[in-house]
Amino acid sequence: MKFTYLILSGLLTGLFLQTNAQSLYMPREIKAAYKNGTRSPDGKPGPNYWQNGGRYNISVTVRPPEREVKGTEQIAYFNNSPDTLKHLNFKVMMNIHKPGAARFFGTGRDYLDDGVTVESITINGEQYKWDNESPSTNQFLKLNKPLAPHDSVKVEITWHYNLVTGHGREGIIDTTSFYLAYFYPRVAVFDDYKGWDTDEFMEALEFYNDFNDYTLSVTVPKNFIVWATGVLQNPKDVLQKEYQKRLEKSMTSDSTIHIATAEDLAGKKITAQNDVNTWTWKAGHITDMAVGISDSYDWDAASAVVDDATGRRASMQAAFADKDADFHHAVQYGRYALSWLSHNWPGVSYPFPKMTAFEGFADMEYPMMVNDSHQDDLHFAEFVQDHEIAHTFFPFYMGINETRYGFMDEGWATTFERLIGASEIGQEKADGFYKQFRVDGWIHDPATGEDLPIITPGTELRDGLGNNEYGKPSLSYFALKDMLGDDLFKKALHTYMDNWHGKHPIPWDYFNSMSAGSGHNLNWFFNNWFFTNNYSDLALTNIEKAADGYKVSIDNIGGFAIPFDIVVTYVDGSTESFHQTPGVWEQNQKAVAINIKAGKTIKSAKLDNGVFMDADESNNSWTAK
Numbered sequence: 177m178k179f180t181y182l183i184l185s186g187l188l189t190g191l192f193l194q195t196n197a198q199s200l201y202m203p204r205e206i207k208a209a210y211k212n213g214t215r216s217p218d219g220k221p222g223p224n225y226w227q228n229g230g231r232y233n234i235s236v237t238v239r240p241p242e243r244e245v246k247g248t249e250q251i252a253y254f255n256n257s258p259d260t261l262k263h264l265n266f267k268v269m270m271n272i273h274k275p276g277a278a279r280f281f282g283t284g285r286d287y288l289d290d291g292v293t294v295e296s297i298t299i300n301g302e303q304y305k306w307d308n309e310s311p312s313t314n315q316f317l318k319l320n321k322p323l324a325p326h327d328s329v330k331v332e333i334t335w336h337y338n339l340v341t342g343h344g345r346e347g348i349i350d351t352t353s354f355y356l357a358y359f360y361p362r363v364a365v366f367d368d369y370k371g372w373d374t375d376e377f378m379e380a381l382e383f384y385n386d387f388n389d390y391t392l393s394v395t396v397p398k399n400f401i402v403w404a405t406g407v408l409q410n411p412k413d414v415l416q417k418e419y420q421k422r423l424e425k426s427m428t429s430d431s432t433i434h435i436a437t438a439e440d441l442a443g444k445k446i447t448a449q450n451d452v453n454t455w456t457w458k459a460g461h462i463t464d465m466a467v468g469i470s471d472s473y474d475w476d477a478a479s480a481v482v483d484d485a486t487g488r489r490a491s492m493q494a495a496f497a498d499k500d501a502d503f504h505h506a507v508q509y510g511r512y513a514l515s516w517l518s519h520n521w522p523g524v525s526y527p528f529p530k531m532t533a534f535e536g537f538a539d540m541e542y543p544m545m546v547n548d549s550h551q552d553d554l555h556f557a558e559f560v561q562d563h564e565i566a567h568t569f570f571p572f573y574m575g576i577n578e579t580r581y582g583f584m585d586e587g588w589a590t591t592f593e594r595l596i597g598a599s600e601i602g603q604e605k606a607d608g609f610y611k612q613f614r615v616d617g618w619i620h621d622p623a624t625g626e627d628l629p630i631i632t633p634g635t636e637l638r639d640g641l642g643n644n645e646y647g648k649p650s651l652s653y654f655a656l657k658d659m660l661g662d663d664l665f666k667k668a669l670h671t672y673m674d675n676w677h678g679k680h681p682i683p684w685d686y687f688n689s690m691s692a693g694s695g696h697n698l699n700w701f702f703n704n705w706f707f708t709n710n711y712s713d714l715a716l717t718n719i720e721k722a723a724d725g726y727k728v729s730i731d732n733i734g735g736f737a738i739p740f741d742i743v744v745t746y747v748d749g750s751t752e753s754f755h756q757t758p759g760v761w762e763q764n765q766k767a768v769a770i771n772i773k774a775g776k777t778i779k780s781a782k783l784d785n786g787v788f789m790d791a792d793e794s795n796n797s798w799t800a801k
Contacts, residue, residue: 199699201631201707205369206684214368215682219689220675226256227575227680228366229386236359237395237452238469240352243339245359251331253323253363261323264299265372266315268292269358270337270346272377276311280380287340292361295334313377314364333361344538345547352400353470353497355536355547358383360465365577367680375579380641381634382578382585383571385463387678392465395454399444401436401475403468403495403532405544406459414453419446426477427491432507436475438498459543461678463572466542468534474498480511482518482526490514491530500550502557506533509558513565513596521595522588523666524673527573533561541567541589555601559593559609562600566592574673575680580633582641584683587649590614594650594787607787614647619712619789631683631706651712651738651788652705658739659701659757660694668693700762701737710735712788715795716742717767719781725773728781732768737761738788746776753784 202210209215213224230253237246255261271277274291294306297317304317323329337359341348346357358377365373365384373384394402402414411420419435426433436446447453459465477493492510496503510533518525528544536547539560546564551557569592570585571578578585590610597606618626625639630648634641657665671693672686681689683706691698704710713734720727728742737758745751754772761768783796790796 200684200687200703202684206682209369210684212368215685217688219672219685219687219692221679221685224258225679226258226368227386228256228363229254229388230363231389232360232362232465233391234360234465235393235395235454236356236467238354238356239397240354240400240469240471243348243354244336245339245356246336247360248334249332249360251333251363252328253331254328255323255325255366257366257368258325259366259371260325261319261366263316263318263372264323264329264331265364265366265374266317266361267313267358267364267373267377268294268315268361269313269377271311271313272379273337273340274311277313278311278376278378280378289338289340292335292337294361295336296332297334298332300329314374315361331363335361344536345540346538349470349536350472350497352472353535354468355534355538356467356469357538357540357542357547358464359467362386362388365680369682373577373579375635377579382582383464384577384579385575387461387463387575389460390458390462390465392457392459392467393454394457394467394469395452396469397452397471398447398449400453400469400471401446401473401495402455403475403493403534403545404455404457405462405465405467405542406457407529409456409458410454414448414455416445416448423477426493427479428489429478430480430511432476432478434474435477436473438474441472441474462528462543463575464543466545466547468495468532468536468545468547470495472497473535474503476504476507478507478511480515482514484519488525490526490528493530493532494534495532496535497550500535502551502554503533503535505554505557506548506561509533509561510565512600513562516596516599517566517568517592520599521592521666522569522669522673524569524573524670526568528568531565531568539564541565541572543568543572555605556609558600559597562596563589563593566596569673573678574676575678577680577682578634580635581683582634582645583630583649584681584686586645587653590646590650591653594654610787611789614650615787615789618643618647619791622791627709627711629707629709648705651736654787655705655736655738655758656690656698656701659759660696664694701758704735704737704761704765708735711791712736712738712785713791714738714740714783714785715792716781716783716798717795719778719798719800722771725771725775726778728770728772730768730770730783732761732766734791735765736788737765738785740788741784741786742770742772742781743784744772744774744778744781746774747779748776750776 213222216222234249271291273289339347422435473495479489482490494506514526532545538547541564566589570588576585594610628640668690672689687702711734715731718729742754780799
């Protein structure tokens with residue numbers, strides 16, 4: 177009997193989830209992945225799921241104030257796919273600075289340089305010719321011997337490029353403070369639904385990388401400190417004993433340890449006093465490496481407990497100009513963020529051994545690092561740092577294709593920033609920040625491009641890119657949270673994250689995981705939010721007496737399934753609020769009639785959408801005649 181029940185239960189679940197998967201629009205290339213069994217209608221990776229990856233051993237030399245970065249690397253690249261690869265595609269992001277490179281925006285002359293020069297490249301010991309004239313951020317090389325399924329190749333590359341000044345994600349911050357990001361040639365992602373990732377890096381759109389194992393060595397002159405993704409392997413080789421001790425102490429300290437102060441830096445005795453020092457870092461199953469270098473930046477550190485079950489702590493470090501007050505708080509802001517995100521939302525333990533806040537220009541995330549700009553407003557500085565640290569989970573814990581589906585990471589970081597902000601500065605102020613930076617610009621801009629469906633790949637967007645990646649998807653996550661309730665929403669979110677941790681999810685994996693994790697077919701909701709040109713705009717059209725209270729008629733002009741409150745004022749001057757979840761729109765997304773049990777006579781009423789700002793508030797009120 178139990179066996180029969182389990183079989184029947186499994187069949188019904190499978191039928192529900194297949195119906196679930198088929199009822200949303202799915203591009204042909206995505207359909208093929210499901211047909212091939214690499215992805216599954218229950219939201220999990222399919223039985224035939226695979227992903228490629230590599231082992232990278234990278235050595236770079238930088239000698240500030242010289243702006244040249246010289247590098248060598250050895251890559252062992254593993255083809256886990258069922259396909260024989262006749263080519264390898266390499267990503268060379270720093271070609272974005274080359275004249276002729278495709279860019280999302282125009283740029284000035286100071287942005288331009290020669291890009292990456294590959295001096296030599298060998299594959300399995302054979303020399304290959306690299307086109308250094310091409311401004312593309314992709315470089316295809318035809319293999320002399322195709323790479324068979326479940327085989328590997330060894331690649332060796334020698335290269336160099338020049339850093340440019342003050343352009344955000346990477347480059348020269350001041351004459352002796354540099355930030356290296358996307359600085360090494362890498363094998364592009366070859367995946368199960370698109371094949372080779374050939375999208376150009378155009379600066380506005382972000383990244384899609386394999387999970388790789390890295391060893392990174394950075395050689396710099398003495399008195400320069402290096403911060404990087406990963407765990408420092410040789411502190412005794414590069415730091416004087418006093419600073420080794422301070423760093424070690426910070427690993428178990430709640431209080432900020434000043435590893436290197438402005439006074440220490442002036443004394444020029446922090447690092448080993450060799451002509452050059454090589455700092456070596458390791459990180460496993462991670463999507464990228466980033467590096468900060470300076471001989472003038474303060475160095476603070478502490479740690480936070482991120483896993484109560486094991487007592488595991490994560491190091492929080494900061495590197496910054498001593499004059500900037502906000503960064504003197506960066507370590508404690510970061511400790512709070514690491515702990516809060518681990519224990520609340522998303523409620524998954526911070527997965528890495530450390531996080532470093534490095535002062536630059538970008539307000540940008542990297543694995544285990546953020547490159548944030550100086551802010552005079554301390555609350556705003558914390559707001560920005562929270563957002564970038566929240567990216568740990570999306571796109572780094574989950575290997576998101578940000579280029580195509582930026583809403584899968586930016587939307588979540590935006591959501592977490594509001595949630596953690598409420599605990600730091602109160603709900604009202606957090607909501608104010610959220611509406612100001614994430615909703616107001618979209619809802620009050622009626623341009624056609626702003627209402628394109630969220631599912632539209634970022635590569636096909638222009639004007640609507642920012643709102644489609646940040647505010648609109650974040651609102652969808654809050655709407656779903658409101659409809660499911662915190663506990664069920666978190667259960668569904670954890671189902672999605674457990675399914676795709678360390679892998680490459682796409683939107684349909686999210687949709688299916690959330691339906692499976694919640695036990696509800698949510699396709700009507702996902703179709704409403706992700707596949708339409710909807711926006712937020714409700715109208716309160718009428719209130720009339722009903723047998724058990726009042727019937728409130730509301731038109732959904734904009735179309736999005738949003739939560740709202742009906743706030744009524746009675747003739748005696750008292751008020752009452754009746755909350756409605758997005759579930760009220762499931763059966764009719766154009767208009768609803770809500771029955772409210774109001775025991776007194778209503779004088780007037782209004783709709784309050786909260787952070788789901790209304791495009792036209794002139795029709796949100798009603799007054800009895």
